[in-house]
Amino acid sequence: MDLRALLRRTAMNRPAVLALALPGATELRPTVEAELRRRQWPVVDAPAAADLLVVCGVPAAEGADWLDAIERSMPAPAVRVVVGEGEGEARQIALALDAAHRDLIESAVAPQPAEHAEHMEHQEHVEPMEHVHHMDHQGHDHDSHMDHMDHMDHMDHGTHAMGDIAGLPMAERADDRDGLRLDRLHVPFGPGLSDWPAGLILRFALQGDVVQGVEVDHLPVPAVQRPPFWDEPWLRAAHGEEVTRGDAARRRCAAHLDSAGRLLAVAGWDDVAARCRRLRDELLAGATRTEVVGELRRTVRRVGRSRILRWSIAGLGRLPADRARAAGVTGPALAADGDAYDRLLMWLREIERGLEDLDDVRPLAPDDRSGPRGRLDGPRPPSQALLDVLPALLTGAEFAGARIIVASLDPDLDELALAPVTGPAHA
Structure with missing residues (x-):
């Protein structure tokens, strides 16, 4: 093995991973994230920085060209691994990642063809439909990032043309809000983004x-036999299965930690986002209240007292309660009665309240339909109402705040396959 091959192999010992989830694979995603964290493999948010593409869920036979485009925009050697249905156990996921890692190392030490060398020299050139957009945002922790208060972070956002001509956004002229004639650019966003609702395209x-x-x-939302993962305890109880109040509180807390982690990651608080995800995984693994209460409360206090975080996301996506109610929004987005920051605080308050019920073994009432994103007995799924209000919240906003607004609602597209749950409602 020559020196160049040895260096490539050494670099692949901890491959950089771009992990994407498809609709219907919500349960897989936290398990994959926990396994990547256990291996200390770095997780990246752009194809250009990734060695390994991990897809949670089996892509549809048609309409998966965007995944091919992402893989092509990764520097060679690159490997894609699909963790699909029936592979929810941590051991099966570990085996799939082991196999992908072996393939990656074998590709890294294989002789490099001349055309690949030329590709590596010109790696800054990316085909139009594989380009990456950058948005500036500010979201640094006052406690741990004082030296960077004026620094503007960059987030990589892979956009995929999804059928636009030659993969290029099309422009036209129109008046802007100041009366100037500016190009109106049509830009597709998603679905291949990290920290983004699975399958969403804007x-x-x-x-x-x-x-x-x-x-x-x-993307198409598959019809599955099991209910949406985050709503599962309430839907099982509605169908007569025995579910404890502790089970429901545990799933609600985990769902809100998942949402808070996504919003904090988009806002640039990667360390606190990682802490939220670790707590999420501990709860899903069955941790008791005593085991998590200390760190969880420290995390909530740290988020709640940061003026920098509040300044960076307050005012984005303002949704007053009367507008939310008229649009059919329920759950935390309605109760927050405000903006992205208010919705984050509402998740944290519900997590703290849920801690009190974590170890409650009393049965969950069959008529309790209060899922993490809203009522499950309404005329449409809670996340459909969240999707319906997105255009109004995003129109007129600056593009740099768009991802924060989306993350602060965090619609779960798995719910779109949910049939209305009928029967007496729990107030």
């Missing part, structure tokens, strides 16, 4: 840095 009409309109779309 098509923006932009003038300058301002969102002029949004079309909401998504």
Whole structure:
């Protein structure tokens, strides 16, 4: 083995991973994330920085070209691994990652063809439909990032044309809010983004840095036998199965920690986002209240007292309670009665309240339909109402805040396959 091959192999001992989830694979995603954390493999948010593409869920036979585009925009050697149905056990996921790692190392030490060398020299060139957009945002922790208060972080956002001509956004002229004639650029966003609702596609009409309109779309949501993962305890109880109040509180807390971790990651608080995800995984693994209460309360206090975090996301996506109620929104987004920061605080308050019920073995009432994102007995799933309000919240906002607004609602597209739950409602 020559020196170059040895160096490539050494670099692949801890491959950089881009992990993406498809609709219907929500249960797989936390298990994959926990396994990657156990291995200390770095998780990246852009194809150009990734060695390994981990797809949670089996792609549909058609309409998965965007995954091919992501893989092509990864520097060679690159490997894609699909963790699909029937592989929810941590051991099966570990075996799949082991196999992908072996393939990656074998590819790394294989002789490099001349065309690959030329590709590596010109790696800065990326085909139009594989390009990455950058958005500036501020979201640094006052406690641990004082030296960077004025630093503007960059987030990589892979956008995929999803059928636009030659993969290029199309422009037209229109008046902006100041009366100037600016290009209106049509930009598709998603679904191949980290810290993004699985399968969500937003098509923006932009003038300058301002969102002029949004079309909401998504990948097909598979019809599955099991209920949506985050809603499972309430739906099982509604169908007569025995579920404890502790089971429901545990799932609610884990769901809100997952959502809070996503919002904090988008805002640039990677360390606190990672802490939220560790706590999520501990709860899903059955940790008791005593085992998690200390760290969870420290995390909540740290988030709640940061002026920098509040300044960076407050005012984005303002949704007053009357507008939310008129749009059919229920759950934390309704109760928050405010903006992205208010919705984050509402998740944290519900987590703290849920801790009190973690070890409650009393049965969950069959008529309790209060899932983590809202009522499960309404005329449409809670996340459908969240998707319906997205265009109004995003239109007129600056593009840099779009991801924060989406993350602060965190719709779960798995719920779109949910049939209405009928019967007496629990107030």
